[in-house]
Amino acid sequence: MRTIIIGASHSGIQAARTLKKLQPEMDVVLLEKTQTIGFFSSGLNYMLTNKIQDLQESRAISPQALLDEGINLVRLAEVTKIDPVKKVVFYTYGKEVAEHVAYDFLILAMGSTQAALKTPGSDLANILSYKNITQTQKSLAILKQSHEVTIVGAGYIGMELAYALSKQNKKVHLIEQMENILFRYFDSEMVTSVLADLPSNIQLHLNTTPLSFTGVNGKVEETNLSNGATIQNDAVVLAINARPNTSLVQEFLTLNIDGTIAVNEFLQTNYADIYAIGDLIQVPIHGTNTAIYMPLVNHAIRTGIVAAENIVYQNTVKLKPTKKTSVTQLGSFYLSRTGITQEEAPYYNKKVVAVTQQFEDYGFEQNFSQRPLLKLVFEEKELKLIGAQYISKFPRLEFINLLAEFIEKDETALTLSQMEAFFNPLFSAPLHYVQQLALQILAENN
Known part of the structure; x- marks a missing residue:
């Protein structure tokens, strides 16, 4: 029996490790299109605050550790096509060699990409995101040379980056469309003490959004806000929601209105032998009749475990609703x-x-x-x-x-x-x- 997992994201890695632990005889093939696996995007903050010395340290596990566990990890393997009827995955290895491999079960774990703004000027240089290691390396180099940085989004990602940059004596502008920071996570009264202790070089711009970006010689220099204000900046960082990477499967899998892959309580798609996990799916919210798309590592880990368990235990393990912890x-x-x-x-x-x-x-x-x-x-x-x-x-x-x-x-x-x-x-x-x-x-x- 063979299970192919597409994507060495946090969810993909956890699914592979769980399968090998519960069913050691299973042939587990983990395909990853890049060299890096299990990258923590917060590595940017860790580099800025000297918690790590190399971005390669910002990962969940080493490739060798997965190989030692008996997982067939193939890096630089970019999947080009999936045949869900014949149950075959086609991929190129190193962008040159065409390969294909058959599966009994397929787990999709392609992760997500930072959402792009459609604001005028958003294609200017120095407008940054840092979801993967390549983006993070570029962002780190630019931010180290910048003096005044604008961050769009005051959720966890934006707030953590703002504090990291403030320690580097950068002037930081933090833009949030809602009336408070961390609005998805905390009630207003709970962040009062945080706001009172905010570093002096972090300036909040609440209840507003970027209307446009302007610059000279192709590089951003100004962020123009919906409240009429204009911010001078050397760089802009997008700390807004991610979007699922579903282009590979959108022709044959059912998608939700937000672009996530529709799954049942066992994480099966409309093909019973194909599972979707991590940042590709919504998760149900405890105590409600609704589901939410909230890319968190703990969601990735839990869904990776559940998909693997359902392959082993024949679709009897339901995903517990999230409490967004x-x-x-x-x-x-x-x-x-x-x-x-x-x-x-x-x-x-x-x-x-x-x-x-x-x-x-x-x-x-x-x-x-x-x-x-x-x-x-x-x-x-x-x-x-x-x-x-x-x-x-x-x-x-x-x-x-x-x-x-x-x-x-x-x-x-x-x-x-x-x-x-x-x-x-x-x-x-x-x-x-x-x-x-x-x-x-x-x-x-x-």
Whole structure:
């Protein structure tokens, strides 16, 4: 039996490794059109802040490690055609040698590409994106020489890059069409402390979008905004949504209206032996009847595992809905979130109540200056937990995974009030943060 995986993205790599672990006799062929596998685009930030010294370090695993696991990794293999009836993949190796290989199962993991702006002047030089390593190398070289940089998009990607550039003493303009930063992830009240501590060389431009870019000698020099302002800049970085790479399969697979590949709960396409994963698909949202396209590495990993499991266990493993669990670090703040925010709840027709509190950091061995901020969002009727946001100056990032599991298990304020948590006076208070907020929301809605 042979499974071909197209794309050594994070999802493709995970699918290959899971298949080999669960079914060692399976012939797993992983085709990747570039030399680099499992690249983390955040490598740009890591290079700017000297966390790594070479972009090749910004990867999930080495090619040799995959080969050692028995995976047939073929790099510089660009797939040119798929015959879903005869179950054959055609590709060129090194852009010269034409090859083809038959499959029993096919997993599509071609990833995504940074969305392009259709704004006048967007074809000027020094308008950058950094989804893959080639783009990142180009962007890094230009940004190092730039003095004033505009970033379009104040989500995770844009905010993290803004902080990295600010440490290099660049003047940064951050453009966001919404009324606040990180609007898809955090309620406005939760980012107040981040905004108050924003580096002085980062200037926010909220509730506005680029109308056009202008320049001299083919290079961008000005960004003209919809609010009438004009920004002087040496470079512009697009930190906006990605789009799925589906051109290879759009003629024979069913696509959703947003261009993602339509899959069932087992990640099968309209061809039962072809699966799609990672940045190619939407994922269902926990507690709602909707799905979302949100390219995150944790989505890629989970979908890679599930596709492999369904090949091994004959399509019996359903993909669990996402809670959009994610974290970031901005300056001295560690931000984490899971589930639905209070501000987005109306979009899912949910009536909610919420409670927010800043805590003293208890325990004789703790730093009392940290004062973490926790917000829990509950459905109004049953007081079922559906969302959580946590901000601290100490990296307790695993805490958000616990809160995500509470949401997964449909815990209520009543059950959370008696959660079992350790107590040691060196490290904790007798009553856990979650218990305190659960009791508070019960009291307010008694």
